[in-house]
Amino acid sequence: MTAPRNLTSVLVANRGEIARRVFATARAMGMRTVAVYSDADASAPFVADADIAVRLPGNTPAETYLRIDSIVAAALRAGADCVHPGYGFLSENADFARAVQAAGLVFVGPSAEAIDAMGSKLAAKARMQEAEVPTLPSVDATGLSGSELEKAAADVGYPLLVKASFGGGGRGMREVRRPGELAEAVEGARREAASAFGDGTVFLERLLERPRHVEVQVFGDSHGTTVALFERECSIQRRHQKVVEEAPSPAVGPELRERLQAAAVAAARSIDYLGAGTVEFLLDDEGDFYFLEVNTRLQVEHPVTEAVTGLDLVRLQFDVAAGRPLPDSALRPPLNGAAIEVRLYAEDPARDWLPQSGRLEDLHVPADAEFRLPHGPGIRLDSGVAPGSEVGVHYDPMLAKVIAWAPDRTSAALALAGALERARLHGLTTNRDLLVRVLRSGAFLAGETDTGFLDRHGLDVLAAPLVDAERLRLHALAAALAGAALRRATAPVLAGLPSGWRNNPTQAQTTVFDAGTVRYRLDRGGLAADVDGTPVEATLLGAEVLAPGRVLIELEAGGLRSAFEVHVAGDSCYVDEPGGSTALVELPRFPDPSAAIPPGSLTAAMPGSVTRVAVAEGDRVTAGQPLLVLEAMKMEHPVTAPTAGVVTALHVTVGQQVETGAVLAVVEDQPAPDRGEPDAS
Template sequence: MGGVPPVTDQRTLRSVLVANRGEIARRVFATARAMGLRTVAVYSDADADAPYVADADVAVRLPGNTPSETYLDADLVVAAAVRAGADCVHPGYGFLSENADFARAVQAAGLVFVGPSVEAIDAMGSKLAAKELMQRAGVPTLPSVDATGLVGVELEKAAADIGYPLLVKASFGGGGRGMREVRDPSDLADAVAGAGREAASAFGNGTVFLERLVERPRHVEVQIFGDSHGHTVALFERECSIQRRHQKVVEEAPSPAVDPDLRERLQEAAVAAARAIDYVGAGTVEFLLDDGGDFFFLEVNTRLQVEHPVTEAVTGLDLVRLQFDVAAGRPLPAEALTPTLTGCAIEVRLYAEDPSRNWLPQSGRLEDFHVPADTEFRLTTGPGVRLDSGVASGVEVGVHYDPMLAKVIAWAPDRTSAALALAGAIQRARLHGLTTNRDLLVRVLRSEAFLGGETDTGFLDRHGLDVLAAPLVDDEGRRRHAVVAALAGAVLRRSAAPALAGLPSGWRNNPTAPHTTVFDAGTVRYSFDRSGITADLDAASVPLTVLGTDVLRPGRVRLEVEADGLRATYEVHVEGDRSYVDGPEGSTTLVEQARFPEPTAKVAPGSLTAAMPGTVSRVAVTEGERINAGQLVLVLEAMKMEHPVVAPVAGVVQALHVHVGAQVETGATLAVVADTEEGNSDAS
């Protein structure tokens, strides 16, 4: 072991401000409270009612909603820490966590920065500069070139020198933002411009570079830790290969592809990288691993990672506690200096997004949120499921921040057991109000390819979202769910009746016309009589028997049902016109249609409408311009990601209703394109 010269200066930390939001703020608060520290939160106006704010002992408002107005304003955050009487600042991840100027400002205010030195952040702040430093330290790297200021022929030549396919990557920041894959030279200029815009928005710096793309690699990273007493250690590896839009979705420790020899080589390279910058605190060295066993340096994340819980689960170490200890000047404890690797842990990121619609982020009210877990934020000893969540039932998920709702982590003695336990917990979760990636996560965890360790960065593309993002509830299950929802509505209506509340709603002594409930999934007809229940969906019979019902509370019903000789229990949550059905097959959301729909304004043919609320970050066409099908019309930015809006048909831009910087709501008309191929117009 080596590193910086030993020091003995220690300090007592009593109060911490977490310069972040959501689940990471709650995670840091959990350990801080256990250590006896007073906790301070900062919050934007959009986060005023967020759970993490209530978790803190004291909270300071940052006026505004957007990240640039609030969590990215270093002066505001430092002033909040001073005002609240904090003596240290924990940056979490994202936002200002890898901003050297922020660390300087924290220290200039007389506060302790719970992270690495300013010099280490500076050294790794630019991925380009970091790669050069790692090359000198003997760490393997990929060919790359700075794309700053390059346009036209110069840009084309630089790309040709790297070779296609290549990646355009943000030099500052991470999380997959400011990253574009380019396989065709004709896409290069747009990719560089788009990555630069996204990087500038997310990290305040639009510098991007070109890097050779390794086809279907594994993304493997090593957790490092250093202290101010000369110790530098590696706490084993994590694999984070399953990604969407270059952002991690499933993470695990250890990697199924890493044997003891490769693990030793990876850890040696990671420690060499850490010692090259005299690293102190928690950090991660990221590598790409090819199928031949060669690995290449990607970057050093000078902060705690989103996926740190899997390392905590397999080592038994509280990484946040170690961060506080190191920041206080204490040496790493013996259990961190000689760590042990036990069992397997897998984490999934639960997002408010629709994978089947190109990962479209979702915003709105989360009507119910419950994930069956054994603990929150810290895993208990032995097999179990841990939940790190930034949300709770009833919160509003806005458009200003990342759509991650929670991380769910499972530990077990072996990888298959961990995967199956995690899949079961997620499937049983109640997630009402927003579309999530839950079904995709369950399908990934249960897939033969995943269980066989066949994971790489092309996993989702190779297996296809048509399979992985398909609902867990099949057609037969959806028909049963629709009938169960209709019956639950009848139970709820009858439970409120002033007389004979025990009888089913619509029960008759003699045969009568069936009752009807119209959902977006179809029309349910049902009848109650002496022979029991008869029901169908769109005239297709759905045979079942209701064995019992229980009104749990207003709007909530539990039904025990028998169908095809199988008994199962369903819970139905009715909120307005929506019925959320949770059963053994999975979950379904059904929207009841109004009997007498109100007339609505007709959308002009050919209208391009906003699929979500957001900000227009780019307009690529002009009124009167003739464009091709699939051509970019404009770009919407929401939840820290760019979302292109393209022409559904070839035609002429008849109208542009927005401009750069405009805020739009879901359903707003953005532009109108007249179809010149068919002689009519089409809507998108």
């Protein structure tokens, strides 16, 4: 044990919201902050937040945030005396921890030996078995294929998971329910794990049906103290990645909590753990739990623990790294109220969680304050983006974490749903509506959560827009009236007239959106409007231009008065009201014929790299058959045939980079050739 030292300057070896989160605590502790950034992140808010920023040339993680030598050199050049790894990237890389320490810097995290011990999920499971922590049956799949692989799977038992040994965040993971799916799942997991983590080692593990995902926050210091700071439940997941997290778990009572915390502390002590870590378990209906993994870093969901304990976990990380003992407040913390966090992603749940990229036109979530610590009642927002930010294809598409605290779980859930519903999220499709529906669902409010929650309740229900068809017609009308108001605001004559107003009966004004065609007349008789021929009975009460591109439209319909804030950005219109939001695209009056895409074309939904091509021109394919695989935003996205037919064109090869909208292949719906009747002779 060494004497405590003062840390004065920290380099955060990460990006986005976690860099901003660490900077906030570091500034509160009087430390100087240093950012590293890729070329793609040059204009990102976290770069401006730092006192000093060091460029890492390149765009991809492999070129930038995964370069140990570049990051250590940046820390030395900037005069930092410690490095905080955040989460993701190099945060669980033992070689990085060693390189930081070898350079004479303090690594704000556990020892390299502890990271090594938990870096391989296979090795970690063996270690936990020695510590008498319950684990699920598993087997290493390295080098196995054919009958050997099939036998190993049979020994583990179906259903099973193929998991990357050095993976995380759901990448390099496949679910297998029958032997015929095994080989493809193992190959896909190996390929994805090698791409994401630089190691394609995978193993097979028994799949526990409909478990809860419960984890325990642990902390250890260099004075021999190891504590557990209660549990979090992270059961609601998509693609094995957490979407909703909460503390405490609605399934954990005092007796189970004591057992979970004792197992987590035993796991941490078995590797002499220092700093913040998380021991993850799967919990079944009988109250039995099984070790999943140890995350040797701060977790994305750490704010919910902060909210219920009043602790600043990043401050504790710095204290432990500086050699100070954990304070009394961390040894016997209270469990106060309930906190829920949701991850707000730029993705489309209704299209198989397709990640989105592009410009974020606006982001505003009603929140008390950013990074307010300790947290009392209300809403907290942790975000790495701002209006005008570009969401690229190189990194995870999470826009923000929104956290609610309240004295009880139901109040926290409803407050969080209300804040999300009132949020302005313009420019990209997000999972906001799904999050609101989850938080307000009877099953969630009753605490009936497990890892199959989204599948069981169905995306057809959970991913449905908050704005129903009737309300959508009002939104479309408001968008059309807002466009007219903006045009009227720039008119050189008669500027005082209402937008779209006519002195005499005349032909209706027409605005064509992707969601429908709006026709309206505004004259002495009032407003007459329809959307796709369905009348919209409404009275226009006001149209006020708030700022360039922003209009407040007030309508009365069915005796109810509503205000719609409309943001017009190019051909996109975003309509917000407290009950939900709509994004509309105004279509051109005279489309360019050259822009038409041939029937049967399969286009890229985002920029990406082609990692696999499974067909050739002239091949006959069936509906749903995989044609090729695109890799973008650290995930593989299969492109499948929309119908049975023939591949008449194939425009890509393995390794090729494609842009959004690029035609990848063309599948024409052609009947199978008639081979005639068989010869009876």
